[in-house]
Amino acid sequence: MSILLFGFILLFITILQAFMPKFLKQTEVFGVYVPEQYVKDKIIVYLKKRYFRVVLTTGLVILAGYLLWTLTQDLDEDTLALVSVGVQFTSLFISIGYYFIMHIRVKKLKAEKGWTIGKNEVRVVDLKFQEKLRLVPPIVFIIPMIVTVGLIIYTFMKYPEMPDMIPTHWGPSGQADAFSEKTYFSVISMPLILLVMQGMFLLMSEGMKFSGAKINPSNKKTSVAQQLAFRKYTSWFSLFITLSTTLLMGYLHLQTIHPEISSPWIMFTLPIVFLVITFVGVGIYTVKVGQSGSRLKVGGASSSKEDSIAVDDDKYWKGGMLYINRDDPSILVEKRFGVGWTLNFGRPLSWVVLFVPIIIILVIAFSI
Structure with missing residues (x-):
């Protein structure tokens, strides 16, 4: 039962992280402000899809490995809890690490295309x-x-x-x-x-x-x-x-x-x-x-x-x-x-x- 609970938490973290770009404002892409006129740029769309695929696939592989290993081992409760929390944090850190890669790419793309150059910045x-x-x-x-x-x-x-x-x-x-x-x-x-x-x-x-x-x-x-x-x-x-x-x-x-x-x-x-x-x-x-x-x-x-x-x-x-x-x-x-x-x-x-x-x-x- 504990294995299923920890597995559910790991699955929840994976899905939440993978779908995160879909829950954000379109003008904020991987932590970078993108003017509304450019949020549908083909590279932006590609990077979001790539992030989703990589994070979801990696998380599911980690989940499968976790379930396979824990179900075939005779672990006491304390060891199981320690391993499970460690795996959850590992999955989270991997998704955060990949986020930073996407953040750098979007920031570089924004500078190269000059999306904010010559625009009138308004604070409402x-x-x-x-x-x-x-x-x-x-x-x-x-x-x-x-x-x-x-x-x-x-x-x-x-x-x-x-x-x-x-x-x-x-x-x-x-x-x-x-x-x-x-x-x-x-x-x-x-x-x-x-x-x-x-x-x-x-x-x-x-x-x-x-x-x-x-x-x-x-x-x-x-x-x-x-x-x-x-x-x-x-x-x-x-x-x-x-x-x-x-x-x-x-x-x-x-x-x-x-x-x-x-x-x-x-x-x-x-x-x-x-x-x-x-x-x-x-x-x-x-x-x-x-x-x-x-x-x-x-x-x-x-x-x-x-x-x-x-x-x-x-x-x-x-x-x-x-x-x-x-x-x-x-x-x-x-x-x-x-x-x-x-x-x-x-x-x-x-x-x-x-x-x-x-x-x-x-x-x-x-x-x-």
Whole structure:
């Protein structure tokens, strides 16, 4: 069963990476801005198809090799988990490596053909954009955080009744395989980590309010509508992940207080259900929304102006993945390759947003 689960994750990663160019804005090709007039260039089309074939074929070969090897070996659960995660990361790194090859080729092609030379670069600003946003209200994210705080209080109330050794990790079979001595800190470590994660999703949803919208000057109406819808769906997706994570970690914590509500079968099944639901949610979100709402059918197309293009900000994107722009006040920016958001690493606050939660989680994890 564990082999099938890890195989499913590997297959999901392979398919998602192979189809990624289809989920992005046409004007962003392998992390490079391409004016709308040239997105159908035959070389661009060829490179996208080649990326799809190479990444999908490589991923399926790795998957077949993984299944063949693991099914013919007598591996213990820890070794199987270690090998499986290693194979998944290997597949991911191969696709990323090939992405960088495509990124360099498109960047070189753009320079050779001079697609932005002589064009009038226009930055479109919608002054009422923030007023039009329909994000999930912050209070909806705060409610699960209040529940988590209540869980911490309840844990302290039940502290005397808890066993001297509490489980902190469960193996693939659902059996607890790591324990920690009961202390006032160790018994609330999981709710504390959950609280940090809930805060991160809240900040992500609220951060979209202050992220500049990249509006296509050749199709303003549709572009604005897609941007608004993209932020709305992203906010709801963040809430979905928040609630599902809260339910999973809340139950895992409660069963340390009340072992009678748990069983090895539940502990084995629950993470699988969580992963499947999460992957299904990611798949629906990616296919339906796409990057910047590019897959959403909204509004009507306006005529394209041959001499007018969006501002070319390739210089701020390192490798098409890292955004570094000190002059941009936005902390969150839309990814160029991948669906979702990344940070503007030119702003010091972005480093705080990135590392503070990670440091807090690591401190909690290594303190129990």
